[in-house]
Amino acid sequence: MSEQAEGERPRGDGAAKWILAGLVAAFGAVMFVLAVRSGRGDSALLFVGLPALLAVALVLMPGRTTHGRVFQITTVGLLVVAVGLHEGAICVILAAPLVYAVAHGTTALVRWASRSPGRYAVLPIPLLLVSGEGVTADLRVDPAQSVTVTRVVALTPDQVRQRLGEGPQPTAVRSVPLRLLGVPTPERIAGDGLDPGDRWMFHYPGSSHGSGGHTITEVVAVAPGRVDFGVVSDSAITARWLVWDGAAVAWRPAGGGRTEVSVTMTYHRRLDPFWYFGPVQRGLMHEGAGYMLDALALT
DSSP: OOHHHHTTOOHHHHHHHHHHHHHHHHHHHHHHHHHHHTTOTTSHIIIIIHHHHHHHHHHHSOOSOHHHHHHHHHHHHHHHHHHHTTOOHHHHHHHHHHHHHHHHHHHHHHHHHHTSGGGGGGTHHHHHHHHOTTSSGGGOSOOEEEEEEEEEESSOHHHHHHHHHTOOOOOSOOOHHHHHHTOOOOSEEEOOOOSTTOEEEEEOOOBTTBOOOEEEEEEEEEETTEEEEEEEEEOSGGGGTEEEEEEEEEEEEEETTEEEEEEEEEEEEOSSOHHHHHHHHHHHHHHHHHHHHHHTTOO
């Protein structure tokens, strides 16, 4: 069906579609409020279910530029969510490709179904399959993740251990993804030592909504060529996207007076769905582990 034909439907059909679209949009608004109030604003319900419902409502509205309306309203919706959840630009940027894809994919599906009344029965199926993840703890897929970054540095193992014992310091060196997306990195780091109980605190810059918070880690285990850290407390802005489980720094001789150093970070992903946010977050955490190596001045 062409866009022109879509805009020339009978008035009665248009009125019915306005009513149906209004009901769908109202349901979407209720779903948004419930997701936020229940603390599930990081689930697929918000990032997949809501844009899909929004797309259904917009497609059902009479008009000629369906995909244009979907794009405009989805963009407005992203901005409203950003303001309503006090999110920074990073969340909007990361979620936008998924939200646009779901909204326009649903648009195409609804238009396909509109060519035959019997096809409407299949519409709820993909929505139910992809939007439920993260609504409850039992409906999560592989939230526990880890990343490891390894470098060979021009220091001996003893020099590496000495440098680690001095503790990390903030550095202006940031990879391109971290700079482009505005990923928060510590503005102050306090603490040193590699003995059990020694603590390192990472303080993050604040925003217009208040302090960026801090993450406090503690040395929990020491072995030859390895130090493991646990998390004592975490009020950092990054807690919106992940829950830290711990970290480890390991090193071993690489020959020629050089040392192979690895930083491993383990965490629980808070954003769903896993098939989208899993790889995205793992990539950013990989860059974060590289930043930590730079902060440790292991060059």
